Amino acid sequence: xxxxxxxxxxxxxxxxxxxxxxxxxxxxxxxxxxxxxxxxxxxxxxxxxxxxxxxxxxxxxxxxxxxxxxxxxxxxxxxxxxxxxxxxxxxxxxxxxxxxxxxxxxxxxxxxxxxxxxxxxxxxxxxxxxxxxxxxxxxxxxxxxxxxxxxxxxxxxxxxxxxxxxxxxxxxxxxxxxxxxxxxxxxxxxxxxxxxxxxxxxxxxxxxxxxxxxxxxxxxxxxxxxxxxxxxxxxxxxxxxxxxxxxxxxxxxxxxxxxxxxxxxxxxxxxxxxxxxxxxxxxxxxxxxxxxxxxxxxxxxxxxxxxxxxxxxxxxxxxxxxxxxxxxxxxxxxxxxxxxxxxxxxxxxxxxxxxxxxxxxxxxxxxxxxxxxxxxxxxxxxxxxxxxxxxxxxxxxxxxxxxxxxxxxxxxxxxxxxxxxxxxxxxxxxxxxxxxxxxxxxxxxxxxxxxxxxxxxxxxxxxxxxxxxxxxxxxxxxxxxxxxxxxxxxxxxxxxxxxxxxxxxxxxxxxxxxxxxxxxxxxxxxxxxxxxxxxxxxxxxxxxxxxxxxxxxxxxxxxxxxxxxxxxxxxxxxxxxxxxxxxx
Numbered sequence: 001x002x003x004x005x006x007x008x009x010x011x012x013x014x015x016x017x018x019x020x021x022x023x024x025x026x027x028x029x030x031x032x033x034x035x036x037x038x039x040x041x042x043x044x045x046x047x048x049x050x051x052x053x054x055x056x057x058x059x060x061x062x063x064x065x066x067x068x069x070x071x072x073x074x075x076x077x078x079x080x081x082x083x084x085x086x087x088x089x090x091x092x093x094x095x096x097x098x099x100x101x102x103x104x105x106x107x108x109x110x111x112x113x114x115x116x117x118x119x120x121x122x123x124x125x126x127x128x129x130x131x132x133x134x135x136x137x138x139x140x141x142x143x144x145x146x147x148x149x150x151x152x153x154x155x156x157x158x159x160x161x162x163x164x165x166x167x168x169x170x171x172x173x174x175x176x177x178x179x180x181x182x183x184x185x186x187x188x189x190x191x192x193x194x195x196x197x198x199x200x201x202x203x204x205x206x207x208x209x210x211x212x213x214x215x216x217x218x219x220x221x222x223x224x225x226x227x228x229x230x231x232x233x234x235x236x237x238x239x240x241x242x243x244x245x246x247x248x249x250x251x252x253x254x255x256x257x258x259x260x261x262x263x264x265x266x267x268x269x270x271x272x273x274x275x276x277x278x279x280x281x282x283x284x285x286x287x288x289x290x291x292x293x294x295x296x297x298x299x300x301x302x303x304x305x306x307x308x309x310x311x312x313x314x315x316x317x318x319x320x321x322x323x324x325x326x327x328x329x330x331x332x333x334x335x336x337x338x339x340x341x342x343x344x345x346x347x348x349x350x351x352x353x354x355x356x357x358x359x360x361x362x363x364x365x366x367x368x369x370x371x372x373x374x375x376x377x378x379x380x381x382x383x384x385x386x387x388x389x390x391x392x393x394x395x396x397x398x399x400x401x402x403x404x405x406x407x408x409x410x411x412x413x414x415x416x417x418x419x420x421x422x423x424x425x426x427x428x429x430x431x432x433x434x435x436x437x438x439x440x441x442x443x444x445x446x447x448x449x450x451x452x453x454x455x456x457x458x459x460x461x462x463x464x465x466x467x468x469x470x471x472x473x474x475x476x477x478x479x480x481x482x483x484x485x486x487x488x489x490x491x492x493x494x495x496x497x498x499x500x501x502x503x504x505x506x507x508x509x510x511x512x513x514x515x516x517x518x519x520x521x522x523x524x525x526x527x528x529x530x531x532x533x534x535x536x537x538x539x540x541x542x543x544x545x546x547x548x549x550x551x552x553x554x555x556x557x558x559x560x561x562x563x564x565x566x567x568x569x570x571x572x573x574x575x576x577x578x579x580x581x582x583x584x
Contacts, residue, residue: 001046003453007462009046010429010455013039013422014485015232022551027544028534032418039425039455047455050446056359057428061421063355065573068375068416068487072295072535073409074380075128078325079136080401082146085391086316088136091323093313095137098279100545101288103216103235107242108278109133110147112271115155115246119264120333122160122490126152127472127536129208129329134273140291141221141540145549149527149536150215154204155263158197158250158525162259163531165193165519168493173515176229176501194258194511201254201262203476203567204523207560208250211242215556222552223301225292245277246270246295253483264334278454293407300469300548303541304408325387332379347372364428410542415546419530427495430454445537456485456495464503471507473565475500475514477502479521480561481529487531489522498540509572517568523558527553 013035018029038059043054068398082088095105095269114126115135127148129426170177170189180186191331216232216239224231250266278284291297315322326524336343351372356365372378388398431454432440441451453461467474483494504514526532533546533553542549 003458003465004462006025006455006458009042009440010158010426010458012042013426013548018547018550021547025547026538028415028419028530028546029544031547032415032422032530036418036422036425039422039507041044042094042455043425043429047452049429049448050443052359053361053364053428053481056361057365057424058421059358060107060364060428061424062417063358063369064424065160065413065417065420066398066533067369068420068531069409069413070371070374070376071380072128072376072412072416072538073405074374074376074384075132075535076408076539077128077384077405078329078380079132080404081223081387081393081398082269082322082325082391083136084397084401085387085393085450087322087325087387087391089313089320090315090317092137093131094319094322096313099284099288100290100378101235101285102137102290103220103232104284105137106134106139106147106216106219106276107212107235107239108271108274109137109152112241112246112267112274114148114152114267115263116154116267116271116330117324117333118152118159118329119267120161120259120330122156122163127532128539129326131536135540138291140223140294141295141303141542142545142549143219143291143303143539145533146537146552147215147219149553150211152526152532153211153524153560154208155250155267156517156526157200157204158254158259158487159265159297159523161261162193162197163259164489164493165196165259168490168519168522169196169497169515172494173495173501176498177438182431190258195512196516197254197259197262197521199513199571200519201251203516203520205251206563206567207249207524208247209240210563211556211560212239212243214559218556220289222290223291223297224371225296233436234287234290236272238278238285241277241283242274242329245273250269253564260325260338261566268330279365303537305544314365321390322561324390325383328386329379332383333375334580335389336373336378347378353379360490362442363436363440410537415534415543416531418486419534423491426455426485427491428454454495456482460496460499464499467499469507469525471503472517472568474561475503475517475568476521476524476561476564479518479523480525480557481521482518483522483529485529487529489519489526492522492525493519496501513568513571517564518566523563524557524564527557527560 014037017031017035020026040054043049044051114130117126117129131144131148135141177189177192186192213236216235217229220232221229246266249269250262253262253265280537335341336347349372353369358364430452432450478496479492482495483489486492497515500514500518501511504511510520528550533549537543537546
C-alpha cells in the first residue's frame, strides 16, 4: 500500500474528532471515544496490527492520561481551595488595585504568569492555573480559556526547564547528535540544543510582540460589550511594554545560556517588571476596559464554574498570604526542575509507579509514573493542603473544596483517557524503534510488517512529497500536527525530529533551521491540542465545548504558522547559523 493511501487512512481519526467537535458540536466526552475507536479499527484492519497489541497501546494511553488528570485535578483543587478560603477574593481585590483594566490583567496573568509556570513545569500546567485565575477576576469562561491556550505558545519550546528540546530531541534526534559529535562537527549535546534554541527563539520573536496585541483585539471583538477590535488594540502600548519585558531576557537567555531558562526567567523577570510598571500606570490605557455586567453576557460565554460576582471586593487577608499558595507553587516548580539541584533527583526517585509489558507486549509500557514529578501532586495537592493552615480554613470548607474538585473531574476523565489512548495507538502503529528488538520480533512472529511507517509519519511524508522546496513555509505545521495529535511539544519533537532532518537533507536545506521550525510548531500546536483544550475547559467549566474552543484557537494557530514560516524561509535563504551541509 502506497504512503499516500496510508496517509488517507491515518487522517480519518483526526477528521472524525474535528467533524464531531467543531462542526457537529459534539462534546469531547463523546467525540474522542469515537475517534479512538476509528483509530483502533484502522490500526487492526489497515496496519494489520494484532488486536491485543492495539489494546495494550490503548491501555498505555489510559495510564498515561492519569498523569494529565492529576495535573488538572491539582489545578482545580487550588482554585476551589482559594475560593472557599477567601484567598481568591483577596487576589481579585489586589489585582484590581494594580489595574482594573481587564486587558492589563489578561497580559499579566495570561502571558507573563503563565510563561513563568510553563517555564517551570510545562505539562499544559499554565492554562490549568491561569485560566481559572482570569475566571476569578471576572473574565467570561470562554474568553479565559481561549486567551490562556493561545498565550501558552511562545514559552512552550523552552517549557518545563527546556524539556521539549532536552528530552524531545534527545529521543527524536539521538542518532543525529551522535553522528555530529562522532564527526567532530559538535563538541557535545548541549551545543546542538543551544543552536536549535537560538534559531527557534528567532522564530518565536515576532509573535511575542504580535500575538498579545492580536489576541486582545480578537477577544474584545468576540466577547467585549461593543464587539470591537479597537477596544483590545487600544492597549497596544502596554502589550508592547510587556512583550519587551519578557522578550529581552527570553532572547538573551536562549542565546547566552541555553534552553533551560528562557521561559522560566523571562516570565519571572517580565512579571516583576510589568506588575511594577502597571501599578505606576506606565503604558496603561487611560480608560479602564472590562467585559461589562455579566448579566448581559451571552449564555454561551459562561460555564458551570461560578466566580464571585460581588462588585465591591473585600480582602479577607493580606495580599502576601493570599498569593502565598501561588508563590510556593512557582518556587517549588522551579527548584524541583533545575537539574543541578538535588530536588530534581528526589522527585524522580521516590513514589514511582512502574508499569511494563502491558498484556505481555515487550516495550508497551508507561515505563513509570513519577507521582512527585507531576505538578498535580507536588506542588498542587500538597500546597492545597498547606493552604488550609495558611488561610486558617475551617475543615468543612476544605472538604467542600475537595468535593467540588472530584465532582468536576468526571466528564474530563473520559475525554482525556480516550484522547491519550488514541495518541498511543498513533505512535505505536509503525516506525518501530530498532532498539526495541523484543517487540519487533514478537510482531514479526505474528506476520506483522514491522517496516511499515506509523500513522503520523505517513501523513508527514505525504505532505513533504507534495510541498517540496516550499517545506520551510509549512514545516512548523508538522510540529503543530504532532502537538495536536499527542498533546505535547516534547512528544511532537520525538515523533518528527528525525523526519524533519531527513526532509531537509533531501531538499538541501539547513537541517538545524528546519528542526527549529519543528520545535516552534510543536509549541504553537498547544493552542489546538485536544487534551490541553479539555484541561482548560474543565477548569473553567466548559465541558463539551471543546470543538467551539478549537474553532477559535485555530485562527491564531494558523497565523502563528504563517509568521514562523516566513521567518524560517528568511533564515534558510541566508543560511543562518548553518553548521552542517552534508547529508548524514
